[in-house]
């Protein structure tokens with residue numbers, strides 16, 4: 001037996017290989033500080049856990065949960081969305097409940113793209129997007145992002161013949177990996193562009209609630225009429241320190257929601273109801289909980305920014321998200337630099353090229369380690385770089 005051509009033609013999922021190397025080093029006794037994966041280290045709020053535990057004891061909640069997600073969760077999400085963004089969503093027609101946003105992002109192309117259809121794809125980007133397009137038989141057309149243009153794609157530069165074959169346009173703000181935010185004026189342009197060229201605009205907003213310095217990133221659905229052409233992905237993972245729960249939501253365009261729900265009904269059988277009940281509780285947390293949690297990330301961000309700048313690395317100050325995106329020193333690729341830091345400082349960082357060719361020259365560093373470990377990582381990087389001089 002051989003694995004399928006489809007599977008063999010995919011690039012390996014970076015974190016799997018990298019995590020194996022980290023595990024091997026740890027097994028040999030090395031104390032690795034892992035700043036390479038955005039896995040929130042802070043605990044899930046106790047009231048959310050209490051809702052999970054209590055509802056798990058109820059026999060009715062132990063049965064098949066239903067395909068569409070509980071109406072109570074969809075209603076709670078609609079209420080949260082209205083409060084947070086001032087946008088009204090129909091819980092019955094404009095939502096698909098997901099087993100983590102990654103699952104929905106990975107399945108959506110199968111519901112909305114045919115073989116040979118083009119996906120307009122930022123580079124760098126979260127690697128799940130191009131992989132999902134490839135699995136559905138689609139083809140990616142690169143939209144290069146760079147610092148000079150605020151990490152926003154130049155939609156006007158897409159050739160007409162590509163546009164004629166394009167079916168989807170992918171965006172992600174606050175952005176992973178660059179940390180960039182998008183102004184509403186860009187969202188307006190993107191929605192108009194999607195409408196003019198009959199595209200489904202797929203906006204990933206997994207980092208909506210990890211924000212600094214009083215910033216409040218906007219939803220693309222705030223643009224009037226955006227739901228005619230757009231869906232937006234949200235995640236409980238980063239918003240509420242619930243990465244292990246695997247809960248996400250796709251909202252917006254009714255046809256895309258219906259399509260994804262229909263596809264998923266052939267693949268999974270919904271989400272354990274106690275997890276959904278816990279998610280409802282999370283959506284009721286006060287803004288103060290989010291602000292206090294974000295103050296912790298902001299402190300870590302500032303420690304790392306100061307250390308990186310001290311080391312002579314150029315880095316912008318992100319206003320949202322879990323990542324810093326510094327430039328690598330001259331004379332080394334980002335993969336070489338990241339490996340050197342893993343070997344010489346026992347600090348795991350992600351080479352920018354893991355997010356696409358345009359990530360060359362950058363590293364992605366996460367804020368998901370306790371303050372003391374972040375400070376220790378800064379010290380180790382300083383020592384490793386000083387001894388290499």
Ligand SMILES: Cc1ncc(COP(=O)(O)O)c(C=O)c1O
Nearest residue numbers: 100101102126176206235237248
């Ligand atoms: C941009 C982006 N979107 C989506 C996800 C997936 O999040 P989850 O599946 O935990 O909701 C991630 C995870 O790191 C991400 O960085």
